[in-house]
Amino acid sequence: MKNRLAGLMAVAVLAVAPFAVADDDYRTFDQASQSALTPDEALQLLIDGNARFVAGESIERDLIEQQRETAGGQYPFAVVLSCLDSRSAPEVVFDQGVGDIFVGRVAGNVVDTNLLGSFEFATAAAGSKLIVVMGHTACGAVMGACDGVEVGNLTALLDEIEPAIDAVSTPVGTDRSSANAEFVNRVAETNVRMQVNELLRRSDVIRGLVEQGQVKVVGAIHDLATGEVRFL
Ligand SMILES: [Zn+2]
Known part of the structure; x- marks a missing residue:
């Protein structure tokens, strides 16, 4: 009995080991590894990272070392452009470490001039291969926009979501x-x-990189319930 228990414990230690040995599980991007990556490979890294997050197998990184x-x-x-929502943090959801992804966050994940300038820096100057505009389920900003909430500066922000509300058609009598x-x-x-389209429409720089195949926008x-990210 004692031997069998010891054997089981050894198996358990072996099963846990891959996640304890952090160094083999990830790399910190440098210029060579970044430039070798295609936009599709960059997308795959995020898909794989989200799968790890959802499975509860996020990598144990030495963040201060990174x-x-x-x-x-x-x-x-x-x-990644994401909502301000505390439950939708891109580094966590995509299981990424220090130096892996740029993140822009604003309630309702709407693009504006400052964000566009930031993303142009991230791609044209800093070499990133992929731009993701990420919304989420049960978004408070979208809810506020649907309800026509008007509070201080939030009013103007929620107005940015109104075109999306207008674009969703529903049968007469539907609760909107x-x-x-x-x-x-x-x-x-x-x-x-709409924000993806807006980003491409308003940024000649990013549209140019997309046309050259150097950058992808998705x-x-x-x-929020499952942690899963569905790419559109
Ligand atoms: Zn939100």
Whole structure:
């Protein structure tokens, strides 16, 4: 009995070992590894990272070591625009470490001039291969926009989501308020698609990189209940 227990414990230790040995599981991006990556490979890294997150197998990184390693320069492979929502943090959801991805965050994940300038820096100057516009389910900003909330500066921000609300058609009599979770999620997805289009329309720099095949722009929805990110 004692021997069998010892054997089981040895198996358990072996099973856990791959996640304890952090160094083999990830790399910190440098100029060579970043430039060798295609936009599709960059997308795959995020897909794989989200799968690890959802499975509860996020990599144990030595973050302070990555901080030191990247002190002389950063070579992130992707840029993510996400909502301000505390449950939708791109580094966590995509299981990425220090220096891996640029992140821009604003309630309702809407693009503006400052964000566009930031993303142009991230791609044209800093070499990132992918831009992801990521919305999420049960988004408070989308709910507020659906309900026509007007509070201080938030009013102007929520106005940015209104075109997405208008673009979602529903049968007569449908509840188009935040009480209708399915409607809210449809608006969130439509908003993501519209923000992707808006980004390409307003940035000659990024559109040029996309046309040259150097950068890809994709939309995504993060499910707050499951953690899964669905690319559109
Ligand atoms: Zn949100």
